[in-house]
Amino acid sequence: MLDDPHLTPLAGGWSGETFLADAAGERSVVRIYARPGGRGEHAAEIDSALLRLVRGLVPVPEVLEVRRAQPAADLPAMLVTSYVAGERGDLVVPGLDGEGLGRLGGHLGRLAATLAGMPTLRPGTFRDGTLAVRPVDVDLGEWVEGHLAHLAHWSPEERTGLLEVAGTAQDLLDTTGRTCLVHSDLNPKNLLVDPATLTVRALVDWEHAHSGHPHTDLGNLLRFERRPSWVEAAVGAYVDRLGGEPGRTLDLARSADVWALVDLAARRGQHPVADRAHDLLRAVAGARDVHAVPGTRWSQPPAGHDGGHELRR
Numbered sequence: 001m002l003d004d005p006h007l008t009p010l011a012g013g014w015s016g017e018t019f020l021a022d023a024a025g026e027r028s029v030v031r032i033y034a035r036p037g038g039r040g041e042h043a044a045e046i047d048s049a050l051l052r053l054v055r056g057l058v059p060v061p062e063v064l065e066v067r068r069a070q071p072a073a074d075l076p077a078m079l080v081t082s083y084v085a086g087e088r089g090d091l092v093v094p095g096l097d098g099e100g101l102g103r104l105g106g107h108l109g110r111l112a113a114t115l116a117g118m119p120t121l122r123p124g125t126f127r128d129g130t131l132a133v134r135p136v137d138v139d140l141g142e143w144v145e146g147h148l149a150h151l152a153h154w155s156p157e158e159r160t161g162l163l164e165v166a167g168t169a170q171d172l173l174d175t176t177g178r179t180c181l182v183h184s185d186l187n188p189k190n191l192l193v194d195p196a197t198l199t200v201r202a203l204v205d206w207e208h209a210h211s212g213h214p215h216t217d218l219g220n221l222l223r224f225e226r227r228p229s230w231v232e233a234a235v236g237a238y239v240d241r242l243g244g245e246p247g248r249t250l251d252l253a254r255s256a257d258v259w260a261l262v263d264l265a266a267r268r269g270q271h272p273v274a275d276r277a278h279d280l281l282r283a284v285a286g287a288r289d290v291h292a293v294p295g296t297r298w299s300q301p302p303a304g305h306d307g308g309h310e311l312r313r
Contacts, residue, residue, distance in 0.1 A: 007021055008020045011088075017034055018030070020083065028064055028080050030080050031078065032077075032078050033069065033078065033079070036077065038125075039126070041068070042127065042129060043077060043207070044066050044069075044078060045066060045077075045128060045129030046128065046206075047207065048066040049126075049129045049131050050209050051081065054118070058111060058203055059111075059200050061083070061202055063079070064080045064082060065080040066078070084201050084202040086192030086193055086194060086201040087193050087195045088191070089189065089193045090187075090188040092195055092198075093188045096198075098227070101229040101230040102230070102233040104193065104233075105230040105234040105237070107199060108200065109233060109234035109236065109237030109241075110237045110240075110241055111186070112218045112238055113218075113238045115182065115186075115217050116214035116218070116238075116242060117242060118181040121133070121211075123136055123179045123211050123212050124210065125210050126210065139170050140170040140173070140259060141163065143166070144166040144262055147263070148162075150265070150266035150267075157286075158285045159285070161285040161288045162281070165258065166258060169255035169290060172251060172255050173213055176215070179212055180211070181211065182210050182216045183209050184210055184217070184260070185220065186203070187220055187221060187224075190203060190205040192204065215249070215255070215256040216256045218234065218249070218256075219257030220260060221234055221253075222234060222235075223260075223261070235253070251290065254290035257290075258281075258284070261280060265277050280293065
């Protein structure tokens with residue numbers, strides 16, 4: 001597929017292993033798995049299988065080639081996909097007005113609902129290119145307990161508050177009773193957007209995908225962008241497709257996102273997203289409320305909520 005291409009590193013993400021390839025006027029995107037992480041030797045095959053699985057349902061690049069690692073030749077695995085033109089979402093969203101936020105938020109709420117509608121049999125991580133699931137049996141309270149050492153600079157009240165939030169969130173999440181395909185990094189930096197129409201041209205970076213809770217991707221989408229037009233449009237579109245009540249759906253989304261916030265907060269100082277997640281989680285723990293934001297401390301649901309919700313239909 002590649003014949004002495006010119007490779008240009010692509011901006012965004014933290015891997016530094018994704019490149020724009022230009023060979024004989026043909027553009028493609030090359031991911032080199034020099035550091036495959038926890039997925040090991042199967043990382044490229046898992047990503048390839050996921051892209052093929054969702055293509056036609058979710059906008060993703062086309063898989064052109066996948067190569068296994070060749071340790072004897074010191075060659076890492078590689079995945080080649082089609083090039084998709086578009087603006088990175090994290091460069092588009094900050095400049096949008098309320099109408100634009102609503103349009104793009106609605107598109108992404110429907111995308112999150114599409115993923116949430118792709119059922120799996122059990123929670124866990126993907127073993128290999130067959131997408132067989134390696135079961136994971138841990139609840140949110142245990143997850144928090146395992147990360148408290150990284151939050152030793154917090155006050156005892158804050159750590160206790162986080163454990164309380166985790167227990168309440170887990171009880172709510174347990175009412176869903178099913179699992180689905182989760183992208184697990186559904187946020188603007190992993191989206192290619194048409195800046196004119198605000199439609200999504202591609203969802204990229206599937207390295208954290210797993211089988212998990214149906215509200216996880218919606219929670220990620222709503223983590224940092226809290227402007228009402230975005231939140232209402234995303235939640236409304238999700239509910240329109242899958243049913244449910246908007247306020248409860250928002251509670252579920254924010255509760256599901258506590259898993260990722262804890263993981264990111266434990267890596268404070270490594271990159272800006274981890275720092276921002278740490279501050280958000282600390283606010284949540286201090287307020288004992290998954291809807292809290294830094295700079296607020298709610299002893300009661302904020303104005304406009306019905307039992308802790310900021311949406312009503």
